[in-house]
Amino acid sequence: MSFATPEDARKHRNIYLAVLVALAVLTGVTVLVAQMHFLSTPMAVAVALLVACIKGGLVASFFMHLISEKTTLYGILVICVVFFFVLLLLPLATEFTNVST
Amino acid sequence: MSASIEIPCDITPHPVTGMYNGKFGVWLFLASEVMLFGALFSSYILLRVGAPEAGPLAWPDYRTNHLNVPLATVNTMVLILSSVTVVFAWYYLQLHKFAAARACLLATIGLALVFMVIKYFEYSHKFHDGLYPSTHNFYAVYFTLTGLHGLHVLGGIIVFAYLVGPGAAMWKYNPAKFTNRIECAGLYWHFVDLVWIFLFPSIYLL
Numbered sequence A: 001m002s003f004a005t006p007e008d009a010r011k012h013r014n015i016y017l018a019v020l021v022a023l024a025v026l027t028g029v030t031v032l033v034a035q036m037h038f039l040s041t042p043m044a045v046a047v048a049l050l051v052a053c054i055k056g057g058l059v060a061s062f063f064m065h066l067i068s069e070k071t072t073l074y075g076i077l078v079i080c081v082v083f084f085f086v087l088l089l090l091p092l093a094t095e096f097t098n099v100s101t
Numbered sequence B: 001m002s003a004s005i006e007i008p009c010d011i012t013p014h015p016v017t018g019m020y021n022g023k024f025g026v027w028l029f030l031a032s033e034v035m036l037f038g039a040l041f042s043s044y045i046l047l048r049v050g051a052p053e054a055g056p057l058a059w060p061d062y063r064t065n066h067l068n069v070p071l072a073t074v075n076t077m078v079l080i081l082s083s084v085t086v087v088f089a090w091y092y093l094q095l096h097k098f099a100a101a102r103a104c105l106l107a108t109i110g111l112a113l114v115f116m117v118i119k120y121f122e123y124s125h126k127f128h129d130g131l132y133p134s135t136h137n138f139y140a141v142y143f144t145l146t147g148l149h150g151l152h153v154l155g156g157i158i159v160f161a162y163l164v165g166p167g168a169a170m171w172k173y174n175p176a177k178f179t180n181r182i183e184c185a186g187l188y189w190h191f192v193d194l195v196w197i198f199l200f201p202s203i204y205l206l
Helices: A006-036 A041-063 A071-100 B021-050 B069-094 B098-128 B137-164 B166-173 B175-205
Strands: none
Touching (some): A006 A041, A006 B069, A006 B175, A041 B069, A041 B175, B021 B137, B069 B098, B069 B175, B098 B137, B098 B175, B137 B166, B137 B175
16 A cells, blocks of 8 residues: 555545544543443443444554455455454353253 | 575565565464454453352452553553554655654654553552462453563564664665565554453453
8 A cells, every 4th residue: 555646645644643533532432431330331341342343443444454455355354253253252152051051 | 606586475466365475464463363362352251251249259340350440541542652653654654754754663662662661560569469360360361361462562562673773774775665564563563452452441441
């Protein structure tokens, strides 16, 4: 990836700065929601993970330039994400085992 | 007699993957890292869900876990800022402004060191309070996940120190390849930031 014109470069610089501001604001939101303790635990978990996913999406899309990457890479990352969720769901499988025994 | 071997597609995109080989390799490495941290997060969920509701083995909450949220929030901002300095290093190299890029890389190293110093204070406070990985499953998870992440930060510091120091000589004879190296190191660094983005709420806030 490279910049075609000075205007293109300026656009990228502005995007990076906007993402920085967004990440700072979202970090503040995460801490505020968690510290105020006005949400139930499942709700707090859902909000914290949702905000983390948005922040992660911003970093991956704009800092790692995933938004403008080649489709080959998307294929690899989709496989990676699928197996990541399989790993996360493994504890659930052990819960099923506990029920049946 | 000496012969130099041309390494294919180290600057130009590979016809199959559509990107230069180094970048493709880093993405594959990052995919394996997702699996590594994924397994640890999975263990964390299993231990947390399986912990008893009450008693000494109960999972500590924000009132009892001895974690310093303000310090961790500062560390989150430090890592986010370091991600921005890395991306700006690459940006300035694209514009052929080497001095500005170097300043950004030095800022990244500085911010990474700040992160490690804060982590040192966090860890020493835990040890002072007699909290070790063997104390409770919660601290085992805390030290394993943050420790492994800290090792990744240390790895990043070493890579960036090389690229700012002896590795920077490449800019003079092969600027395109040097820019690619910064991009690859940057991808790794953004991943380290990404892991912390999920670690921070999971361990410190929930």
